[in-house]
Amino acid sequence: MIQGVKVGRRRGIGRAGLWLPLVVALSGCGEDEAIDDQEDTSRPPASSPFVAVRDPDTSTQRPGLKAQVEIITDGFGIPHVYGKHQADVVFANGYLHARDRLFLMDAFRMLGQGRITEYLGDVGMAFDPMFRATFMTADGEQVADAVARQLPAPTLALLQAYSAGVNAYLAELRRGEHELPPSYKTPLLAALEAEDIEDWQPRDTIAVARVMEWQLTDGGGDFDQYIGGLIQQLPAEVFADVVRFQPGDPTVILPDWFSGQRRQGSAVDLLGLNPKDEEHRAAFDAARRLMSGLDLSRVPRRDSALFGGGLERTQLGSNNWVIAGEHTQSGFPLVANDPHLGFVQPAQFHHAHIDTRLYGGSEASASSAIGVSVPGISGIVIGHNERVAWGATVVGWDVADLYVETLNEAGDAVLFNGEYVPILRYEQTFKLGKGAGAGVEKRVVEYVPHHGPILEGSRRNGRALSAKWTGRLIDNEVDGVLGLLTSKDIDGWMKSLEHMSVLAQSWNGADVDGNIGYFPHARIPLRSSVTGDCAPYKPMDGTGPCEWTGFIAAPDIPQAKNPSRGWVVTANNDVAGNLQDNDPTNDPQYLVAERAVGFRAGRITQLIEEQIQRGEKFTLEDMERIQADTLSLEAGRLRTHLLAAAAAEPDLVVSLGIQQELERLTAWGLTTPSGVAASYRTDGGPTQQEIDESIASAIFYAWLPRFQNRVLSDELAAHGASIGSSDKARALLWLLDSPDQTATGQALFDDVTTPEVETKEQQMLNALSDASAYLASPAAFDSSDMTTWRWGELHGVELRDLFGLFSGTAFITRGPYPRGGSNHTVDVAAFGSSETRFIANSGPQMRFVAELRPDGIVSRNALPGGQSDKVDSPHYEDLLMLWLRNESFPYYFQPADVAGQMERYELFHP
Numbered sequence: 069m070i071q072g073v074k075v076g077r078r079r080g081i082g083r084a085g086l087w088l089p090l091v092v093a094l095s096g097c098g099e100d101e102a103i104d105d106q107e108d109t110s111r112p113p114a115s116s117p118f119v120a121v122r123d124p125d126t127s128t129q130r131p132g133l134k135a136q137v138e139i140i141t142d143g144f145g146i147p148h149v150y151g152k153h154q155a156d157v158v159f160a161n162g163y164l165h166a167r168d169r170l171f172l173m174d175a176f177r178m179l180g181q182g183r184i185t186e187y188l189g190d191v192g193m194a195f196d197p198m199f200r201a202t203f204m205t206a207d208g209e210q211v212a213d214a215v216a217r218q219l220p221a222p223t224l225a226l227l228q229a230y231s232a233g234v235n236a237y238l239a240e241l242r243r244g245e246h247e248l249p250p251s252y253k254t255p256l257l258a259a260l261e262a263e264d265i266e267d268w269q270p271r272d273t274i275a276v277a278r279v280m281e282w283q284l285t286d287g288g289g290d291f292d293q294y295i296g297g298l299i300q301q302l303p304a305e306v307f308a309d310v311v312r313f314q315p316g317d318p319t320v321i322l323p324d325w326f327s328g329q330r331r332q333g334s335a336v337d338l339l340g341l342n343p344k345d346e347e348h349r350a351a352f353d354a355a356r357r358l359m360s361g362l363d364l365s366r367v368p369r370r371d372s373a374l375f376g377g378g379l380e381r382t383q384l385g386s387n388n389w390v391i392a393g394e395h396t397q398s399g400f401p402l403v404a405n406d407p408h409l410g411f412v413q414p415a416q417f418h419h420a421h422i423d424t425r426l427y428g429g430s431e432a433s434a435s436s437a438i439g440v441s442v443p444g445i446s447g448i449v450i451g452h453n454e455r456v457a458w459g460a461t462v463v464g465w466d467v468a469d470l471y472v473e474t475l476n477e478a479g480d481a482v483l484f485n486g487e488y489v490p491i492l493r494y495e496q497t498f499k500l501g502k503g504a505g506a507g508v509e510k511r512v513v514e515y516v517p518h519h520g521p522i523l524e525g526s527r528r529n530g531r532a533l534s535a536k537w538t539g540r541l542i543d544n545e546v547d548g549v550l551g552l553l554t555s556k557d558i559d560g561w562m563k564s565l566e567h568m569s570v571l572a573q574s575w576n577g578a579d580v581d582g583n584i585g586y587f588p589h590a591r592i593p594l595r596s597s598v599t600g601d602c603a604p605y606k607p608m609d610g611t612g613p614c615e616w617t618g619f620i621a622a623p624d625i626p627q628a629k630n631p632s633r634g635w636v637v638t639a640n641n642d643v644a645g646n647l648q649d650n651d652p653t654n655d656p657q658y659l660v661a662e663r664a665v666g667f668r669a670g671r672i673t674q675l676i677e678e679q680i681q682r683g684e685k686f687t688l689e690d691m692e693r694i695q696a697d698t699l700s701l702e703a704g705r706l707r708t709h710l711l712a713a714a715a716a717e718p719d720l721v722v723s724l725g726i727q728q729e730l731e732r733l734t735a736w737g738l739t740t741p742s743g744v745a746a747s748y749r750t751d752g753g754p755t756q757q758e759i760d761e762s763i764a765s766a767i768f769y770a771w772l773p774r775f776q777n778r779v780l781s782d783e784l785a786a787h788g789a790s791i792g793s794s795d796k797a798r799a800l801l802w803l804l805d806s807p808d809q810t811a812t813g814q815a816l817f818d819d820v821t822t823p824e825v826e827t828k829e830q831q832m833l834n835a836l837s838d839a840s841a842y843l844a845s846p847a848a849f850d851s852s853d854m855t856t857w858r859w860g861e862l863h864g865v866e867l868r869d870l871f872g873l874f875s876g877t878a879f880i881t882r883g884p885y886p887r888g889g890s891n892h893t894v895d896v897a898a899f900g901s902s903e904t905r906f907i908a909n910s911g912p913q914m915r916f917v918a919e920l921r922p923d924g925i926v927s928r929n930a931l932p933g934g935q936s937d938k939v940d941s942p943h944y945e946d947l948l949m950l951w952l953r954n955e956s957f958p959y960y961f962q963p964a965d966v967a968g969q970m971e972r973y974e975l976f977h978p
Contacts, residue, residue, distance in 0.1 A: 109136055110977050113152075113427055117963045124975040132232055133159060133978045135427075141972040144957045145935030145943030148421040148966045154433060155229040157422050160976055161446045162233025162268070168936050169418055169443030170237070171251040173276065174265060175870060176444055180275030181210060185498045185509070188256050193498065193509065198368065200496050201513045201521035202288060203278055205540055208494040208515070212275040214542050219270075223546050227270035230446040234268035241265070249414075249937045251869050254879045264502045276444035278539055281570045284462050285590075287537040289470040289523075290369055291662060296470070296607040297364040301789040304343040304352045308811040310780065310791060312798040313339055313605075314650040315642055316892075317666030317701060319673050321574070321586070322636075325626045325644040329656040335599035338606065339661065340651040343811050351600060358472055358601050358609055361529030365788075368524060385640045385664055385896060386461035387695065387912075389672055390576040390584045392634040393920075397685040401578035401920045404691040405450055405459025406912040408896055413867040413880050413945070415933035417913050418443055419959075425454070426963055437553045438927070438959050440914055447549060450916055451959075452925050455580050456555045457918040460573035461638050463588040466660045467572060468537040471519050471610030475530050482516055482532075485612040492517060519610060533607060536616070538591050543569040558583040558629060565589040566622050574638040580922045586628045586636040588643065592620040598658040605652070605661030620657060635676055639669035639894075665797050667701040667892035674701075688928065691917040696954035697894040698740040702797065703768055707733055709804045710771075710836070713829035720830065724837040728854060729767050736764035740893060742860025744886035748952045762888075765859035769890060770839035770848075773901045776800055778831045782820045793891060793901035804828070847904065860886030863906040865897055867932060867948075882933075882945065883907075885952055895954065915956055928956040 110127065112119040118140055130137075137151040137160045147164050151157040165173060178184050182200030185192035203211045216224065240246055241262045252260055282288065298311055338355055342348045386407040393399045409416055421438040428434075439451015450459050474483040481488035492515040500507035514522040519534040526533035544567070551564020557579045565575055565587045572590035593616040598604055602614035626644045628636060642663050646652040652661045675694050679686065714721050714730050721727060743762020745753035754762065776796045784790055791799075803810055803817070810816075817828040826834075844852040848862060864884035871879055884907050889897035897908035911932070918927035931947040938944060950957060960966045 112136060112138060112975055115427070117967045118970065118973060121967050121970060122973065124973045127975040127977065130159065130236060130976045130978070133976060135978065137976040139164070139974040139976070140966050140970050141974075142960055142966065142969040143971050144419075144947060146419045146421065146959070148423065148960070150423045150426050150963075152424065152427040154424050155226060156976075157424055158226050158229040158446050159233035159236075161420060161422060161441070162230040163237050164233075164420070165418060165441070165443045165446075166234040166237035166268075167246075169414060170265075171249045171937065172412070172414065172416070172870065173234075173444035176276045176279055177268075177272040180212065180279040181272075182496070182498070185500050186502060186506070187260060189501045190507070190509070191256065196498050197496070197511045197513070198288075198524060201515075202282060202535075203275070203540075204494070204513060204515065204521060205542070206492070206515060206517050208492070210271075210275075211278055211540055211542070212271040215274045215544070216271040218542060219544060219546070223544065224270060226446075227273055230273060231268040231270055238262070238265060238267060250880060250939055251871065251937070254869075254871050260502065273445055276442070278570075280442070281539055282537070285465070285467050285537070285539065285570065285572050287468050287539045289468045289535045289537070292468070292470040292604075292606055293364055293367060293369070293533075295605055296359055298789055298791070299338075299352070299355050299606060300359055300364060301787045303787070304341065304349060305811040306783055306787070306816070307352070308341040308343055309803060309816060310784070310795070310799045312650060312795070312802050313647050313652065313662050314798070314802070315647055315663060315666035316705070316798050316801045317641070317670035318648060319637070319641055319666050319670040320645045320648070321638050321641060321643045321669070322626050322628055323645055326656055331656060332598065332654055332658070337599045337651050337653045338603050339653070340649070341811075354601060355606060359607055361531045362472065362526065362533065362607075363528055366525040366528070367533065385668065385898075387639045387668055387672060387894060388459045388461040388574060388576050389637040389676070390578050390586070390635065391676065391686050392578075392584045392630065393582045394634050395680055395686055396919075397687045398919060398921065400580070400922070401582060401584050402686055402688065402691055403457045403459055403576060403578050403918045403920070404695060404916065405461070405576070406695050406915045407450070407461065408911055409913050410910045411865060411867045411932060412870050413882055413933055414937035415913065415931050417441070417449075417931065419929065419931065419935060420448065421959070421961070421966075422448065433554065435554045436961070438961055439916065440929070448553060450914070452918050452927055453553055453555070454925070455557065456552075456561050456577055457920055457925060457927065458552060458561065458575060458577040459916060460575050462640055463572050463574040463590070463638075463643060464640065464660045464663055465572040465588070465590055465592045466604050466658070467539075467570070467590065467592060468535060469593075469604050469614070470523075470607040471516070471534045471536065471614070472607050473516060473519070473522070473532045473534050473610040475527075475532060479527070482534075483611045484518060489517060491515065491522070516610070518615075534610060538593070539570045541569060541591065545569055545571060557581055558585040561585065562587045562627070562629070574643070576636055576638060578920045580920045580925065582920075583630055584636065585630070586638070587625075588627070589622060589625055592625065592659065594618045594620055595658060598653040603653060604658060624657065626659075637669055637672045637676065639672060640664035641666045641669035665702070665794050665892055668894050668896065671697060671699060671701050671894050688917050688919050688926065692915065692928070692954070692956060694894060695912070695915050695917075698888045698890070699738050700740055700890055700893050701738075702892045703736075703740075704738050705801060706772065706804070707736070707738075707768070710832050713832040717829045717833055720833050724833060726833065726836050726840060729836055729840050732760075732764045732767055732854065735760070736768070737761055739888075740765040740859060740890050741888040742863070742886040743858040744860035746860070746886045746952070748885065748949045750953065759858070762859040763854055763857045765888075765890070766843060766857045766862055767836075767839060769859070769863070769906065770843050770903075771836045773903045774838050775832055775835035776901055777903065778819065778835050779803070779816055779828075783816060786820060796901055797892070842903070860888065863887055863890070863897065863899065863908070865908045865911060865932075868909070882948070887952070915951075915954070917956070924962060927959040927961070929959060930956045
C-alpha cells in the first residue's frame with residue numbers, strides 16, 4: 069500500500085529499449101562551409117536580444133562551427149538554441165543531448181547494433197543476437213550502415229554535425245570535466261569508464277531510430293507469434309470467444325473512410341471464426357495444420373517493457389486530437405497530444421527549441437521549432453514551428469509478417485514458388501566486455517532472402533519461422549522530418565509525411581490559417597491474399613501464396629483534411645472501422661488486426677461532442693482538462709452487469725455481505741481519483757466527493773481482475789495459455805454483452821476446477837466478496853471500514869532507471885506516487901490485470917497542447933521528471949511535481965519571452 073509519497077533508491081541490473089520515430093530533425097541543408105567573418109564570432113551577434121539583457125555565463129570555442137550559437141536555458145530547464153546555420157544548431161543539440169541524456173542514447177545505439185554484450189558481458193547475449201538479426205539486410209549489412217551509406221550528402225553532413233556535438237561532450241567527459249551519469253553506476257557497468265564510450269557516428273542516430281520504429285510497429289512479429297500460439301493451444305470455441313479484435317468501444321477515427329468502396333472477397337477468415345460453421349472450423353483447423361511441428365513457446369518474445377510490450381498491451385497507448393477553429397473560443401485550431409510509454413528516470417523525452425530564423429537563415433531552410441526531442445536523434449518530434457503544430461500516436465499498421473518456412477531435408481533451404489531457395493548464413497561476432505581481456509562469442513544469423521531472418525528457437529520438424537518487416541527497407545525518412553519542421557501549412561505538412569516509410573504514426577496537425585489534418589502515412593504492404601492461411605495477423609504459409617506485392621498508395625491510406633465535423637480524435641483506436649465486425653480482412657484494404665480496446669478514444673470523443681452540443685467553445689485549458697480526465701467508460705459498461713447480477717441474486721448478496729460495496733458502486737460517478745492528500749498536491753487535498761469516488765474505484769478495480777480471472781484463467785490454464793489484460797477486457801465484454809452470439813455460450817463462466825457449475829452472476833458476486841476481503845486485509849488497508857479505503861493508496865505511478873524497468877530491481881526509483889486513473893482512462897495509469905499490484909510503470913511522457921494563433925502559436929507541455937540526468941541539477945526532477953498535478957509549463961517561443969525567462973546563457977563560437 070502506498071503511504072503518501074515515497075522517494076527511494078535501490079541498486080539493480082537490467083536491459084535496454086526506447087521510443088519514437090526517425091526524427092533526425094534539423095533545419096535545412098546545403099550551406100557554405102566557411103566561417104562567418106563579418107563580425108567577432110567570439111562574442112554574441114550584435115543583434116542578439118539576449119546579450120542586451122546580460123553577457124553570456126560561459127563562452128566556449130567549438131571547432132567546426134561556422135558562427136556563434138547561443139543556448140538560453142529557461143527556468144524549466146528548456147534549452148533554446150539559436151544560430152545562423154543549421155549544422156551549428158544541430159551540433160549544439162547533439163552536445164545538449166549528451167549532457168542531459170547520455171546513458172539513454174548510448175544504451176539504445178548499442179541495442180540497435182546488437183552490441184549490448186560490450187557493456188554487460190554474456191548477459192547481453194539474451195538480446196544481441198536477436199537485434200543483430202532484426203536490423204540486418206538480405207546481404208548481411210546492418211540497416212543503420214546501409215541507410216547512412218546512401219543518404220544525400222547534405223543530410224549526412226547534418227548527421228555528422230549532430231555527432232560532432234555529442235563527441236564534443238564525450239571529449240570533455242574523458243578529460244574529467246563531467247561525471248558519468250548515475251545509470252552507468254549499476255553493478256553490471258561498474259567497470260565501465262568514460263574512455264569506454266565510443267564516439268558517436270551518423271549510423272548511431274539511425275540505429276536508435278530503427279529500434280524505436282521496430283517497437284512501435286511490432287517489427288519482430290510478436291503479435292503474430294502470440295496469435296499463432298493461441299491457435300495451437302486453444303480449442304476453436306474458446307479461441308473464438310477469447311481472441312477478440314472487435315474493440316470494446318466502437319469509436320472509429322474516420323468512420324466514413326470506406327463508404328462506397330468495394331469490399332474484399334468473402335473467403336473465410338480465422339478472425340470471423342464461428343466454430344459451429346463447417347467452413348470456419350475448417351479455416352481454424354488449416355491454421356493449426358500450417359503450424360504443426362512448430363513450438364511457438366520455444367521462440368523468445370521480442371517486445372519490450374519500455375514500450376508497454378508483452379502480454380500486458382494495455383500499457384501501449386497515446387492520445388492525440390485536433391479541433392478546428394469553428395469549435396474554439398479563439399477561433400483558431402487546438403492540438404493536444406500525450407504519448408504513453410514506460411516511465412524511466414531520467415525521462416525519455418528532452419524538451420528543446422531549435423532556431424535558425426532569428427539570425428537570418430535562408431527562407432528555404434530556416435525554421436524555428438519547439439517541442440520534445442529524442443536523445444540520440446536531433447530535432448523536434450512533437451511540437452510546432454512558426455505556422456504548424458503536430459502530434460502523434462501509434463497507428464499500428466500491420467507492417468511485419470511471420471512466415472512458416474518449409475525446409476528441405478538438409479535444412480539449408482526453404483521451399484518458395486515450387487523451388488528450394490538457399491538460406492543465407494552470416495556469422496556474427498559478439499564482444500563480451502571491454503578491453504583486451506574481453507571474450508568473444510560467435511553466432512550465425514540464418515536469413516531467408518525473400519522474407520528475413522529465421523527466428524531463434526523456431527527450427528523444428530522441418531519447419532521454421534522467418535520475419536519480414538518494412539524496417540529493413542533502405543530509405544530516407546529524414547526528408548519527411550525536415551518537411552515537418554519547415555512546413556508552412558497543412559498541405560505541405562501532409563506532403564512531407566509521404567516520406568515516412570517505417571514510422572507508422574497517427575499524425576494530427578493544424579496550421580495558423582485554420583486548417584487541420586490527419587495523415588497516418590507509412591509503407592503499408594499490399595498482400596497477394598489476406599484470408600485463410602494468408603491472414604497476416606498470424607504466421608502465414610511461406611511457400612509463396614502470401615507475399616507482398618507492393619505498398620498501399622498514399623491517396624488510399626486513411627486521411628482527412630478539414631473534416632466536416634471539425635475535429636479528429638486518435639487514441640490507438642480503430643482507424644477506418646476494419647475491426648468492428650471482428651474481421652479485419654474483408655474491407656477494401658487490410659490495415660491492421662488489433663488496436664486499443666477503445667475507451668480512451670470513446671471518452672475523448674464523448675467530451676468533445678458533449679461540449680459542442682452545449683454550445684461551449686474549447687480553450688487550451690479544456691484540452692488540458694480532457695488530458696486529465698479519469699472517468700472510466702469501461703467501468704460503466706461492466707458495472708451494469710454487476711448490478712444486474714446483484715438484482716438477480718439478492719440472497720447471495722446478503723449471504724456474502726456485500727450490500728455496502730454495491731451501494732458504493734451504485735452511487736459511483738465512474739471517476740477514478742486518488743483520494744489521497746499527497747504531498748505534491750497544492751489544492752488543499754481531496755474533497756469528500758473525491759474520497760467517495762476513490763473508495764468506489766478501489767472496490768471496482770479490486771473486483772475487476774478477480775472477476776476476469778475467475779472467468780478466463782481456469783480454461784486458459786487448462787490449455788497452457790495466457791492472455792493480457794486488454795484481451796481479457798475485450799473477451800469479457802463480448803461474453804457479457806453478446807451471450808447469444810458466443811461460441812461457448814455460458815461455459816466460460818463456469819470454473820472447470822470445481823464440481824459445481826457456476827453462473828456469471830455467482831462469479832461476479834463472489835469476485836466482489838473476494839475483492840472486499842482483500843481490501844480489508846493487511847495486504848491492503850487492514851480495515852473493514854470502507855471510509856478508510858483510498859484508490860490512490862493502492863494505485864500509483866513509479867519511475868525507474870532503464871535497468872529497473874527491465875529487471876524489476878532498480879538503481880534509481882521515484883515513487884510510487886498516489887495516482888488516479890486506470891487501464892483505459894484518458895489520463896491512463898495502466899496496471900494490467902494483477903489482483904494485488906496496482907502500480908503503473910507507463911503513462912503520459914508529456915502533455916502537449918497548442919493554440920494555432922496567427923500572431924504566435926501558444927503552447928504548453930509537461931514531463932514526468934526533469935531535463936537533466938544529473939542528480940545534483942535543479943532540473944533533475946523539477947517538472948515531476950507539475951506532471952503529477954496534471955499541470956503544465958509554458959513554451960517560450962518568441963525571443964523576447966525567452967530573454968525574459970533566461971536562467972543560463974551559454975555561447976558556443978568557432
